Amino acid sequence: MAKRRVSQLNCLIAVDKPVGCTSHDVVSRVRRALGERRVGHAGTLDPLASGVMVVGIGQATRLLGLLTLDTKAYVAEITFGSETSTDDAEGEVVREADVHPGLFEHAAAEAACRSVLGQQMQVPPSYSAISVNGVRSYKRARAGEDVELEARPIEVLAADPIAVANRDGVPVWTVAFTVSKGSYIRALARDMGRALGTAAHLSALRRTASGSIGLGSCVSLDDLDVRTACEHMLDPVRALDVPAVVLPERLREDVLCGKRLSSSIAVGADGRLLGEGERCALVSGGSLVALAAVQGSALAPRDVFPQPIGGVAL
Structure with a gap:
């Protein structure tokens, strides 16, 4: 088996995914633009959607499953x-319904948005990446199977109507949503239509933030190269939302060998001594060297990065 080439670039970046390409397409384009094979992404976006997508390069791919991107913000067009088979504009129309004239009024959008706030159970779209007995739901749906997914808990933290338009005689609402991780805006659009006694689908979607990472941190795929990636590295410590501990240079090799350190050095940037079991990021020279946790009198490395992950801003 060929030995994996050491990545020359190890960082997190955010890209502004364009409409029409899949999340896999984004990874492929990043690989080509940067000449790196080890690339992954956090938080899938449908081809119809655009906006913030966090990408890991090199050693930073190991962080993707650890990122605290618990909330997502979107601007959606409903x-x-x-109603469509996919709950968005890519699917076939499966149901049509009359629309009450009142839905052309901004007051109706405000009332409907208030009604969806809070915790609730949501049935995901049948055309989704959720696995059913080891097979993706969308694959079963495309094969003609009648897919019924179980409702899952989500939370709508904010829903603010931006505009109400009349497009070819039907109302189109533009709404800004902030939702918990795992929420489907397509399903929100579908359910809002049903609750209002009509039908609805998602006709456009833009993700404006993933956790604390917004569009202002993104780079265009068309402009991406090694220099641009280096200039737009995300701070991995901030993305992980863990305290940073500055690692003395004399202990760096010990950490890279996985040796346990004295917990006396486990002092965060705010001067607070970390508590039992608390995770932290060990940083040195503007890079993330390892993730560790306090265990009694020791600071135990959990994830060590032989090629440190850049972008740390202390």
């Missing part, structure tokens, strides 16, 4: 009068 078109009333029809």
Whole structure:
């Protein structure tokens, strides 16, 4: 087996995914633009959607499953009068319904948005990446199977109507949502239509933030190269939302060998001594060297990065 080439670039970046490409397409384009094979992403976006996608390069791919991207923000366009097989504009129309004239009023959008706030159970779209007995739901749906997914708990933290338009005789709402991780805006659009006695589907979607990472941190795929990636590295410590501990240079090799350190050095940037079991990021020279946790009198490295992950800003 060929030995994996050491990555020359180890960092997190955010890209502004364009409409029409899949999340896998984004990874492929990043690989080509940077000449790196080890690339992954956090938080899938449908081809219809655009916006913030966090990408890991090199050693930073190991962080993708640890990121605290617990909330997502979107600007969504909801078109009333029809429901589709995919709950968005990519699917076939499966149901049409009359639309009450009141839905052309901004007051109706405000009331409907208030009604979806809070914790609730949501049935995901049948065309989703959720696995059913080891097979993706969308694959079963495309094969003609009748897919019924179980409702899952989500939370809508904010829902603010931006505009109400009349497009070809049907109301189209533009709404800014902030939701918990795992929420489907397509399903919110579908359910809002049903709750209002009509039908609806998602006709456009833009992710404006993933956790604390917004569009202002993103780079365009068309402009991406090694220099641009280096200039737009995300701070991995901030993305992980753990305290940073500055690692003395004399202990760096010990950490890279996985040796336990004295917990006396486990002091965060705010001067607080970390508590039992608390995770932290060991940083040195503007890079993330390891993730560790306090265990009694020791600071035990959990994840060590032989090629440190850049972008730390203390």
